[in-house]
Amino acid sequence: MAHQIKTFFFVKSKDDHNRIVKIDFKDVIALESNLNYVVIHTFDKQITSLISLSEISKFFVNRVEFVKFQRSFIIAVDHIKMIDGMSIYMKGNIQLTVGEFYRRDFRTFLEEHIITKSGARIM
Numbered sequence: 001m002a003h004q005i006k007t008f009f010f011v012k013s014k015d016d017h018n019r020i021v022k023i024d025f026k027d028v029i030a031l032e033s034n035l036n037y038v039v040i041h042t043f044d045k046q047i048t049s050l051i052s053l054s055e056i057s058k059f060f061v062n063r064v065e066f067v068k069f070q071r072s073f074i075i076a077v078d079h080i081k082m083i084d085g086m087s088i089y090m091k092g093n094i095q096l097t098v099g100e101f102y103r104r105d106f107r108t109f110l111e112e113h114i115i116t117k118s119g120a121r122i123m
Contacts, residue, residue, distance in 0.1 A: 009059055011040065011049040021047060025063065029079045029092045031056060033072040041092050069106045070099040083110070 006025070013021045014037065027042040033053035040047040049056075053074065060066045060074050068074050069088065073096050082089040086098040086106070098106045 006059075011047060011051065011056075014048040014050060015046075023047065025065070026078075028066075028076055029090055030076065030094050030096075031060070031074040032094075041090075041094055043092065067105075067109060069102040069109075070096050071101070072096075077109075 008022055008024045010020050010022055012018045023040060023042065027044075029041040029043065031053060032039045032041065034048070036050060036052065037048050038051050038053050038056050040049065053072065057068070057074055065078055066074050066076055075088065075090060075094075075096070079091040080088060081091055086103070087095060088098065089095050
């Protein structure tokens with residue numbers, strides 16, 4: 001059987017009486033840790049599931065479209081609207097601050113994706 005890239009996943013939705021809901025990776029804006037739960041932010045809804053961020057991150061760790069720049073969030077780089085210093089503004093009115101531990105990775109990410117005048121410093 002050929003290896004296929006997964007385009008979706010299933011989780012039990014606390015808000016939907018623990019029914020199993022399908023979520024397309026492309027619709028995920030961010031995953032946010034909330035105590036023992038993860039809130040999955042998508043374009044049209046938020047799904048709360050009884051799973052830790054570290055458990056669900058196993059499904060996102062090898063996907064280049066998702067990054068972790070803060071302990072409580074995994075974000076989809078395609079849905080970043082703006083960066084102001086160490087603040088990241090996402091679609092869906094989600095805002096987070098880059099954590100101290102993740103700043104080196106964040107700077108590397110910016111250096112790889114920003115277009116600036118030669119020699120200009122980004123931060």
